[in-house]
Amino acid sequence: xxxxxxxxxxxxxxxxxxxxxxxxxxxxxxxxxxxxxxxxxxxxxxxxxxxxxxxxxxxxxxxxxxxxxxxxxxxxxxxxxxxxxxxxxxxxxxxxxxxxxxxxxxxxxxxxx
Amino acid sequence: xxxxxxxxxxxxxxxxxxxxxxxxxxxxxxxxxxxxxxxxxxxxxxxxxxxxxxxxxxxxxxxxxxxxxxxxxxxxxxxxxxxxxxxxxxxxxxxxxxxxxxxxxxxxxxxx
Numbered sequence: 601x602x603x604x605x606x607x608x609x610x611x612x613x614x615x616x617x618x619x620x621x622x623x624x625x626x627x628x629x630x631x632x633x634x635x636x637x638x639x640x641x642x643x644x645x646x647x648x649x650x651x652x653x654x655x656x657x658x659x660x661x662x663x664x665x666x667x668x669x670x671x672x673x674x675x676x677x678x679x680x681x682x683x684x685x686x687x688x689x690x691x692x693x694x695x696x697x698x699x700x701x702x703x704x705x706x707x708x709x710x711x712x713x
Numbered sequence: 714x715x716x717x718x719x720x721x722x723x724x725x726x727x728x729x730x731x732x733x734x735x736x737x738x739x740x741x742x743x744x745x746x747x748x749x750x751x752x753x754x755x756x757x758x759x760x761x762x763x764x765x766x767x768x769x770x771x772x773x774x775x776x777x778x779x780x781x782x783x784x785x786x787x788x789x790x791x792x793x794x795x796x797x798x799x800x801x802x803x804x805x806x807x808x809x810x811x812x813x814x815x816x817x818x819x820x821x822x823x824x825x
Contacts, residue, residue, distance in 0.1 A: 634814065643717075643803050643816035644756075689756065691814075698768045699744045699807050701814060703756040 608687070610708045619677040619711075623690030623704045628671060630692035634701070635664060635675045639686045647675070647688075677709075685711045715740065717806050717817035725823045731792040734820045738785050738806030744768075745787040746814065747779060750801040759802075762787050794824045 613619045625633065631652040636644035650657045650664045650673075657664050663676040673690050687708050691701040718737040726732050738745050746769075747759040758771040762781035779789040785806075791798055801821050805814040 636816075641818075643719075643818045646813060646815060649813065691756075698763065699746050699761045699805075699809075699814065700758050700769045700771070701746070701748075701756075701805075702758070703748075705755050 608706050608708055610710060612710045612712060613680050615680060615682060615711055615713050617680055619675075619680045619684070619709060621675045621677075621688050621707045621709065623673040623675075623707075625671050625673060625690065625692045625704070626702065627692060627694060628668075629694050629696075630702075631695050632693040633664070633666060633673050634691045634693070635662075635673075636689045636691060637684075637686045638689065638706075644689060680709075680711050682711045682713055685709055717804055717815050719802075719804050719817035719820050721820060722818065723821045723823075725825060726794050728794055728796060728824055730794050731790060732794060732822060733788050733790050734802055734804075734822070736787045736789075736804030736806075736817060738787070738804075739815055742806035742808050742815075743785050744807040744809065745781055745785065746805045746807070747787070747789050748803040748805065749773070750803055750819070751799075756803070759789065791822075796824050798822065799824045 634649040635647040638644045648659045661678045665674045687706045689706045690704045720735045744763045746761040750756045761769040765781045776792045781787045801819045803819045805816045807814045
């Protein structure tokens, strides 16, 4: 697969601040993107998704931005809480690739109380 | 609504043995995908099954195989286990392509 090489940067934020987690994806043909949150000992948990015909999508306290020109995805978390501490992964999917997801290396978010 | 169920949660096997992991998808989901997660390689796609047919396969050796049953439950098998097969094996189910993917909690396999 086209796995992005493992690189686990850490983002440390103060409780109540906004967090921005970035992801560079690899394939310009990707047309569906998902952010997942993974807590220790658990599987990835869906946060928000976005299709390539959009550049922004908002959920509850989360916003995903997609810049297809530079193949960049970001996840913004408003008013970050201690419960947001986890590893966050972006994943990309191509329409002709069935349900195969290609994951980024992940970012560890640490929220300081 | 029940989520994706993976069994067993933990498994310890010896090198050379084989192992079978099970995944029950969300009711109504016909697609099941398997991923391997390790600290060194991150999350990597193994294969995907849809309506009992393997639709996609990742870059893993033939020791890794799977199947899907008519009720959409899936199993993956790893033969001739190696130490490097120690990982968290995750299963994800989906109703269709680009339709959201829900992961199970995974099976933690340790090969000694």
